[in-house]
Amino acid sequence: MRILFVAAVVAFLAACTSQSEGAPPVIVPKGPGEQAETMDPGDVGTDRWVxxxxxxxxxxxxxxxxxxxxxxxxxxxxxxxxxxxxxxxxxxxxxxxxxxxxxxxxxxxxxxxxxxxxxxxxxxxxxxxxxxxxxxxxxxxxxxxxxxxxxxxxxxxxxxxxxxxxxxxxxxxxxxxxxxxxxxxxxxxxxxxxxxxxxxxxxxxxx
Missing domain, CATH: 1.20.1260.10 (Ferritin, core subunit, four-helix bundle)
Known part of the structure; x- marks a missing residue:
């Protein structure tokens, strides 16, 4: 149980660090009448990049x-x-x-x-x-x-x-x-x- 707790804390801190050090989200426009999508900066240049x-x-x-x-x-x-x-x-x-x-x-x-x-x-x-x-x-x-x-x-x-x-x-x-x-x-x-x-x-x- 202690090992699981430590692992969970490490994962949480890693996520927080990634968010604080990362660039702001990228707004990706869609077609006319469609809502824009928020994309993580890491996705720019991947298959999600438009x-x-x-x-x-x-x-x-x-x-x-x-x-x-x-x-x-x-x-x-x-x-x-x-x-x-x-x-x-x-x-x-x-x-x-x-x-x-x-x-x-x-x-x-x-x-x-x-x-x-x-x-x-x-x-x-x-x-x-x-x-x-x-x-x-x-x-x-x-x-x-x-x-x-x-x-x-x-x-x-x-x-x-x-x-x-x-x-x-x-x-x-x-x-x-x-x-x-x-x-x-x-x-x-x-x-x-x-x-x-x-x-x-x-x-x-x-x-």
Missing amino acids: APGEADLKYVASMIVHHRQALEMSSLAPDRASNETVKGLASRIYDTQGPEIDAMEQWQRQFAEKAPAHGHDGTLPHVDHDSMPGMATPEQLAALKAARGADFDRLFLQLMIAHHEGAVKMAVDLLSTGTDVRVEEMANDVVASQSDEIARMKAIVIP
């Missing part, structure tokens, strides 16, 4: 390209803009979207590591530059690079407002079609942060 859907993969691949253009546009402001508010906003966009690209690329790497075990080749969808809403054309980018002072400020705001509105549309579309919780969190961040920046840019008056 691979991201095509909508998640396409969104992340597309948003990385979309963000990179925002970085390219924002990097022009320090030497070309004359309005301090425009300069500050461009700096904020650059500082925010750079780390967001890093987070999305990390998600892609984690997907590629898990995908082969589940019958997916780990390849990412092709991104059609022209199909993404809000992307500036090569001609518009050239005009922005050539502009200085107030002309740059006006064109930057015009192009970046359209760019942000396109990103918000992409994020909203993902929220109605995606299945990966982490991608949905990233999309929600885009909607919140870029909607706020759209309002800020529309409030700037360039004489």
Whole structure:
């Protein structure tokens, strides 16, 4: 009886230690109208792991390209803009979207590591530059690079407002079609942060 009691205590303590030291549970979304499932972190990468859907993969691949253009546009402001508010906003966009690209690329790497075990080749969808809403054309980018002072400020705001509105549309579309919780969190961040920046840019008056 004493041996059984000791064994039970050891098992209980082991379970408690495992729970306290483990990562938080993973929420796995299901289909429309179905309740999400809570998965132990140890099950990620096993047969219980649900691979991201095509909508998640396409969104992340597309948003990385979309963000990179925002970085390219924002990097022009320090030497070309004359309005301090425009300069500050461009700096904020650059500082925010750079780390967001890093987070999305990390998600892609984690997907590629898990995908082969589940019958997916780990390849990412092709991104059609022209199909993404809000992307500036090569001609518009050239005009922005050539502009200085107030002309740059006006064109930057015009192009970046359209760019942000396109990103918000992409994020909203993902929220109605995606299945990966982490991608949905990233999309929600885009909607919140870029909607706020759209309002800020529309409030700037360039004489």
